[in-house]
Amino acid sequence: MHSFFGVLPSFAAEKVLVRYGLFEESIPVADIRKYGETQKVSANLQSILGYLSPKEKQQLQDALQVKMSLDIVALDKLVNTQMGKQILYFASQAIARRDRASVQALRSAIILGAKSPEGLGLITFLEAYPSNELVIDVSKISKLAGMASSSSSSADAPPKDNVSSSPLGQIALQYQTLAVQNKQFSGCLFGDSISAGLGNTLGNGTFNFGLNGLSTISLLEQLKSLIPTKVKCEKAIIAIGGNDAWYGISDELFTKNLQEAIALVRTMGTKEIFLIPAFYSTAEASSDPTVSAPLPRVEQINALINQVGETEKVPVEAAAVAPLYENNVLKKDLTSDGDHLNAEGLKIYREALLKILQ
Known part of the structure; x- marks a missing residue:
């Protein structure tokens, strides 16, 4: 070395x-x-x-x-x-x-x-x-x-999806394209920072494509970058929507993007696709626009996810992640900042994904 x-x-x-x-x-x-x-x-x-x-x-x-x-x-x-x-x-x-x-x-x-x-x-x-x-x-x-923050949006500006344009987002995506060239996985996870927090802990033969800050906008860019690598996923889980709610993405655009993402995943040889509802935050975090989306908007996004799932004949695994919440609010003992899962929350989420992937 x-x-x-x-x-x-x-x-x-x-x-x-x-x-x-x-x-x-x-x-x-x-x-x-x-x-x-x-x-x-x-x-x-x-x-x-x-x-x-x-x-x-x-x-x-x-x-x-x-x-x-x-x-x-x-x-x-x-x-x-x-x-x-x-x-x-x-x-x-x-x-x-x-x-x-x-x-x-x-x-x-x-x-x-x-x-x-x-x-x-x-x-x-x-x-x-x-x-x-x-x-x-x-x-x-x-x-x-x-210097890094000055090159992105202002702190006073509304949050937006800049994953594919930020240096860290670009290098994370570039690593993924290098790591999965011509490989086949039994299970693939696509999601935002909550999914990314799991790392590669779903077992051999799986790959976690989760990226911090991901919404359906960058998810499409990610999938378009991965498809030329000829990566194959037998089963795929798409856990997306929380950032779409936070970034203020319209219902029409979110629905269109999610349907297109499902179509792209299907081109990767995927036999089964599962959707995870957008993650809820705590009530306190949802009231701070610099931290998370309002809970009512997350519920609207989840209604759209259910509609897309029905249209595309893709199951929405709401029951799998239900233990994370109480009345559609993230339990305080499962988070350290009101928006992301702590170790105990990630354990529950991981077990839910393992059951889906069998």
């Missing part, structure tokens, strides 16, 4: 140095792993967590739970594409190194982290980073985040 990546140190990161102006704090990677696994906080980590709000702490804890099982060959091809190199260069600007190997080091940590039995996650990335210390400049991260 070292000859493959070039001359890099043989050690991995033992500490993360967080730098913000004159402030610096060194945190052992082992402390971060312990916090992710047990939520026990070391003294060094506590000094960092003290600056975070309860919501930000929960987001960090959620991020530490993400472990992606990735196709190493496809991932290696991806980081060598022009887009992959650009994103690595973009991210490397927030990492301080004395040499000029920031991009190379990031690439190494991603590939080696993905080879971990746990899959690629924040912790396995840190443990694979080829330096005994990873120096992160928070001020540069803030600047880079600002």
Whole structure:
């Protein structure tokens, strides 16, 4: 691997140095792993967590739970594409190194982290980073985040589907096209961030095509990109609609898009297609337009899903995900932010999908 990546140190990161102006704090990677696994906080980590709000702490804890099982060959091809190199260069600007190997080091940590039995996650990335210390400049991260947000819609503008046009959406889709070339799967899942949160945990022979922020608009773009790869799916689940409700997509456009998506999936050799209703949020989240769609609009979208299912003779598996809700409202103990599922919620959702896929 070292000859493959070039001359890099043989050690991995033992500490993360967080730098913000004159402030610096060194945190052992082992402390971060312990916090992710047990939520026990070391003294060094506590000094960092003290600056975070309860919501930000929960987001960090959620991020530490993400472990992606990735196709190493496809991932290696991806980081060598022009887009992959650009994103690595973009991210490397927030990492301080004395040499000029920031991009190379990031690439190494991603590939080696993905080879971990746990899959690629924040912790396995840190443990694979080829330096005994990873120096992160928070001020540069803030600047880079600002640059990224300024290139998209304004914070005051209504949310919209930009999955296929955003760099992260493009690279996620490009990874999928590389990973499924000429492959056949017993089950395929198409969905938004809630489905994406499952990762590839539906068993061997399945593939999760879930993408954050996906609505029927980008679902069509995704399917049109996948079909030329000649990927085949014996069974397919389409779990879509929540973002369509949030983005304000009209009834006519949603219906048209969903019908077209079903037609495209059928061209992938699919024998059975199942629809999952749009996911409800909590009442509190639904009242905040920056977080989620109003619950009445989600109900309207679900009525349209039922109509499309009847027209296309595709079953709508509402009963399968019913345990997530109470009176069409997401149960508070199954979510960390009112809109997405926590570990217990994802467990219920996963079991529902496994029953559908048999």
